Structure formats: structure tokens, C-alpha cells
Amino acid sequence: MTPRAQWKGYLKFDEISCQVALYTAASTSERTSFHTVNKETGNRVKREFVDEKTGKPVERSDQVKGYEADDGHYIILEQDEIDAAVPQSDKILAVDSFVPMNAIDTVFFDKPYYLAPVDKVGAEAFALIREGMKARKTAALAHAVLFRRLRTLLIRPLDRGLAANTLNFDYQVRSAEEAFSDVPAPKTKKEMLQLATHIIDTMSGEFHPAQFEDRYEAALAELVRAKIEGRAVKRAKPRKEAKVVDLMEALRRSAEVVAKPAKKTGRKAA
Numbered sequence: 001m002t003p004r005a006q007w008k009g010y011l012k013f014d015e016i017s018c019q020v021a022l023y024t025a026a027s028t029s030e031r032t033s034f035h036t037v038n039k040e041t042g043n044r045v046k047r048e049f050v051d052e053k054t055g056k057p058v059e060r061s062d063q064v065k066g067y068e069a070d071d072g073h074y075i076i077l078e079q080d081e082i083d084a085a086v087p088q089s090d091k092i093l094a095v096d097s098f099v100p101m102n103a104i105d106t107v108f109f110d111k112p113y114y115l116a117p118v119d120k121v122g123a124e125a126f127a128l129i130r131e132g133m134k135a136r137k138t139a140a141l142a143h144a145v146l147f148r149r150l151r152t153l154l155i156r157p158l159d160r161g162l163a164a165n166t167l168n169f170d171y172q173v174r175s176a177e178e179a180f181s182d183v184p185a186p187k188t189k190k191e192m193l194q195l196a197t198h199i200i201d202t203m204s205g206e207f208h209p210a211q212f213e214d215r216y217e218a219a220l221a222e223l224v225r226a227k228i229e230g231r232a233v234k235r236a237k238p239r240k241e242a243k244v245v246d247l248m249e250a251l252r253r254s255a256e257v258v259a260k261p262a263k264k265t266g267r268k269a270a
Helices: 081-084 121-134 175-182 190-202 215-229 247-259
Strands: 007-013 018-024 065-068 074-077 094-102 109-117 139-146 151-160 163-167
Touching: 007 121, 007 139, 007 247, 074 081, 094 151, 109 121, 109 151, 121 139, 121 151, 121 163, 151 215
Parallel strands: 007 094
Antiparallel strands: 007 018, 018 109, 065 074, 094 139, 109 163, 139 151, 151 163
């Protein structure tokens, strides 16, 4: 069954355009979800907004957005004022430029989507854009008003369709220099580097999403089943703390360990 489109509009590349639909590529709907309940009664707890000074509940119709000014007062913004100020959607996903596939660092990636043609009429133009990008091994930078916000997207070919990632703006991505400013820069010994690259070569493989299990979700689901069935809840074993050892010795041990299971796991031998 075809999923429900999150957005529909036109993908425009120069004078070429086609109607497309945007679908969510990743979802959290399958996760185990919880409600907040009263431990005493077992009843679900209701969230209520109250005035922080009067303590009285505020009806939804009286709730508006406010920006806190320097003097502590709030500037009230009505929804019609916000609607008039923000860009209006023209339902066009306009391609601005084409960039190499790996030109954008993943720290700029926000949410993933799929793009597909809406009907057979636009399928030919859609395929032309997709195959053109495949031939040049490029991705497209485009912009559109999505969900009331102007967004930049990175679009790339994927199977018979296109994958689209909304991108974080520059002001949203924190500086890497701040995070790494205190990281020391010791010189790496040649022998140690050779051992490290040997381990990496031995452990090289391919990405298969199905092989990676969400252990947290699996543990939560099992916990819920056990509670429903009245079974004893198994407690997870605590992880052993990593011991600080001689780096060269650790590398040598790792090189010996990864060499043994290489044939069983299908990993490439160094």
C-alpha cells in the first residue's frame, strides 16, 4: 500500500518540471510508546497549561506565541501576524544547483524523505532528472516551503526514485572548533598506525541495515510482554568498565582477535 504523502508539489529543474510527492523515509511510530499515569490510581495524567503567576488554567484559544524581550516582558504574536510574515508555499521544489554526492557533511542533515512522481504524466521528466544526476554522480540542492518553513533540501538518486534530506541551516550547526578545541594532537607512531589500519582492513564490510538491532527498543518490548504475562523481568547485565591498558599491546591483541573470525563473518582478510 502506498504511504500517505507528507507534501505534494512540483520538482523544477530549469525549464523541466514534474509533479512529485514527498514521503517520510524514517518513522518512530513502531517504537514502544508510554503514557504518564498516576501511580496511586493507575489513571492517565492529563497535561494542563496554567498561568505561571495566577496559577489558573489557560484555555487553548487563549494560548498565543510570545517573544521574551530584554526587560522580561513578552511581545505577543498572533497567528495571523506570523502567517503574513513567513514565506508562503508555492508548491515548487526548485533546484538551485548541483553538487558532488559527498559535498555536504552529514552534520547538516536533518530529516530524510523519499520523492516519487505523482502520476505517469510526470514520470518521464522525473526519470530524466534522476538519470541525469546518476550519470554525473551529483546531488541537487533545492528549496521549498515545507510545513510552513522555507527549507533547503539535498536530493540524490535512489533506486527508481529520489531521496531528499532537509538540511540544517548554518546557524543551527554548532562549530566543530568549539567541540575539538581541547583535543590534544599527539604524534602517532608508524608501527601503531600500521596495526590500526590492519585491523580496519580486516574488519571492512558492507552496511546492511537489517543486521543492526535496536536493543533498547527490543528490551522495552520484552519488559512490557513480561509484565503483561506476569513473568519475572530479566535484568540486563551491567557492562564491564573499560580498563586503560598499554595502547600498543591493545592493538596487537585486537589484530590477533579480528584475524580469527574473518572467514566466518565474511569480512575481508587483510
